[in-house]
Amino acid sequence: MNKKALLESALFVSDKPLSLAKLADITGLPQDEIKPLLEKIKVEHEKDEKGMDLVETPEGYEFRIKPQYRDKIVKLAPMADLSEGLLRTLALAVALKPPVKQSSIVRYQGNKAYSYIEQLEKKGLIKTEKFSRTKVIKLTEEFEKYFGKSVDELKRILEVKA
C-alpha cells in the first residue's frame, strides 16, 4: 500500500475538504508523515498538464479544478461548492470595493449576510476585522487563488460585466 496514493484516493473521493486530523484518522498515518506527502501531491499538481490543484483551506485539504478549466466543465457537475447566497456575498464584497463594511453587505442581502460572512470566513475566502463598532471585510489570498485572478482584476471584470 502506497501512502501517498492512499491520501490521494481519500482526497479524490471526499466531497468535503479533509483536515489533517481526518486524514490521519482514515489512513492511520501520523499527521507529521501526512504533511510532506500532501506537499508532494500539491507540487505535482502545480504542473501545467494537471487539471486540479491541491489546496489547503481552513477547513482542510481538497482538490480543486484549476480556474481556467471551470467554464468548460461546468455542465458536467451540477454541484458547486458555494451556494448562491455565499456567492452573492462574495460578489458584493468585490463590487463594493474591499475593504467593505459588513453593514454595507447587510444592506444588500439582509440579515442572512451575517451567516454567509461567517461561512466564507471559515472557508478562508474572506477575513473580517473589527474597526470600532463595525466589522470590515477583506478578501484573502485564498480568494485570489480560488478565482485565479487578483482582486483588482476581478473588480474590473465585475464593473464591466455586471
Place this chain on the structure above:
Amino acid sequence: MNKKALLESALFVSDKPLSLAKLADITGLPQDEIKPLLEKIKVEHEKDEKGMDLVETPEGYEFRIKPQYRDKIVKLAPMADLSEGLLRTLALAVALKPPVKQSSIVRYQGNKAYSYIEQLEKKGLIKTEKFSRTKVIKLTEEFEKYFGKSVDELKRILEVKA
C-alpha cells in the same frame, strides 16, 4: 490551456463515465486527439503512487479509486452509513413500485420499518406524504442521484415486467 489538463479536470469532476464523444463535445477537441491524451493519463495513473485509475468502461472513461484503497476510504463516501435495515427498506420501496404505502413495507420488515422510513426521509432518499390514514412513500431526486436511475425509469421497468 493545456489539453491534457482539461481532460483530466473533466474526468475528475464528472460523476459518470465520459464517452469519447462527450469528451470531444466538452473540450472541443477531435476524438483522435483525445485518445492518445487519455492513454497518457492512464499510463501515468498506473504508477503505484497514484490513488486512482483511469478506467475505460462501455459507457466511457472514468477515474476510479484503486481497489486496494477502497476499504480505507469507504467511510468518506456519502451515505456510507446506510445500514442493512435501511437498505432493505429502500429495496422494498423500489420493489413494491413507488409510491408505496408505508404499511406495505411494514408488512415485510415489521415495526422497525417505521424508524427506517424516518431515517431515510431525513437523509432525503425518500419522502412521505399523508393520505387519509396512511403514509405513502415516494422516492426523491436524491435517491435518483444516488442510484443513477430516475424513478420514472424504474417505474416503467417495473410496469412492463410486472
Place this chain on the structure above:
Amino acid sequence: MKAKQVEQPKAEEDILKTIIEKESWEDVIYYIVGLEQLNPWDVDLTRLTESFLKFAQSVKDLDFRIPAKVVFVAAILLRLKADYLSIFEEEEDDEVEKMLKEEKPFAELGIDPNLVQLGYPMRRVPKRQVTLEELISALRSALEVRERKEERVKVLRGQLNVNLPHEEEDMTIRTEKMLKEIDGLMQKLHQDKIEFGQIVKEWKRDKVIEKFIPMLHLEHDGKISSEQEDFFKKILISKKTLQSKN
C-alpha cells in the same frame, strides 16, 4: 403471471454474467425475460446471490456499480415474486401472517440479506468550484434584489404617504450625526442633560421619528441614556458616562 417451471441449469450464473457485462441493469431484466425458456419467476434468487458472492470473492477489482445493479435486479425479481404472492393472498393468508412475524422476510422470499448489504453503491459527489461567470451573475442578482427592495419601499412610501426620512442612510452615520448634535447642544447650553424635543427641528411625525430611532440606537449602544418620568412626558437625554470614547 404464469409460474411455469422450466429446468434451466446454471441460469443464475448466466444472469450474473449478464449483470456484470451489461452496463445497465434494465438490460439484465430484459435479458432474463428474453431468455426463451426462462420465466423471471423461476430465477432462484438464493442461487443468484450465491453466484454473486462467489464472484465477488473471486474478483480483485469490483466495480462498485455491480452490487448496485445486483440489488436492483433482485429487487425487481422480488417485485415479481411479491406480485405472484399477492395473487394467492387470500388462500395464503396464514402464510402471509406467518411471514409478517418473521424476522427476515427477505430470506423468506429467497433473498439473501447479504446481497442487500453488498448493495450500497459508492458514488462520489464531485463538487466543482464556481466560475467567474457565476460570480458575475450572482452580483447581478444581488443588485436586482436590492433594486426590487428599493422599488418596494418606494411603493410602500407612496401607499403610506409618509415621507420616512433618510431611510437609505446608514444607521451608523445617523447615530454619529445625532451624537454630535447632542454634544453640541450640551456644550452650547452648558447642561449635561438635554430634552429630546430640543434636538427635533419641527414637531412633526416624520421629524420626530428621524431623531427618535437614532436615539434608541445610541441608547442601545450605551452611548447615551434617556429617561422619561411618565408616558407622553419629556424625554431627557444624558451622556452615559464621560466615556473614553473616541
